[in-house]
Amino acid sequence: MSELFDTGDATRRRTLGDAHVNRSRAGDPVLDAPFVELITEAAWGRVWSRDTIPPRERSMLTVALLAGLGNHEELRLHLRACANTGATKEDILEVMLHVAIYAGVPRANSAIRIAREVFAELEAGDG
Missing domain, CATH: 1.20.1290.10 (AhpD-like)
Incomplete structure (x- = not known):
């Protein structure tokens, strides 16, 4: 995974909790893995991880x-x-x-x- 994924994953876990993030990764790897990667990098890595808004x-x-x-x-x-x-x-x-x-x-x-x-x-x- 990318550095952006790692940053997003840490922010996502801090915000939503480990249990939710772990459940989201337990699904069908063909259907779910690409989506999880997308939202982790884009929503959580690029947006939620910015320090401009608390x-x-x-x-x-x-x-x-x-x-x-x-x-x-x-x-x-x-x-x-x-x-x-x-x-x-x-x-x-x-x-x-x-x-x-x-x-x-x-x-x-x-x-x-x-x-x-x-x-x-x-x-x-x-x-």
Whole structure:
């Protein structure tokens, strides 16, 4: 693997946790390995590893985009990652208010429901 992959892998593990990253690599090597390499180098190595935006703010941006686009599975994943990036429930509320105004109330309403579920799971130790 490349140096960019290694950098991205370290950032991805720090943000999403080892368990998630390990699960993502346990799939079909023909279908999954090229995709994992792509996102690890591009998303995590080239974008998330930049030091221009702190992880908390990068996490909030990501949550806003995922909520606004209705990507609920990835939204759940990145809401869980807030525990590792420092984005708080209060930060996520502010994000959802922006989502409501700029992407629509139905998108924000769904995302708030998901956030409520995810944070409850994390507080119960199920996350």
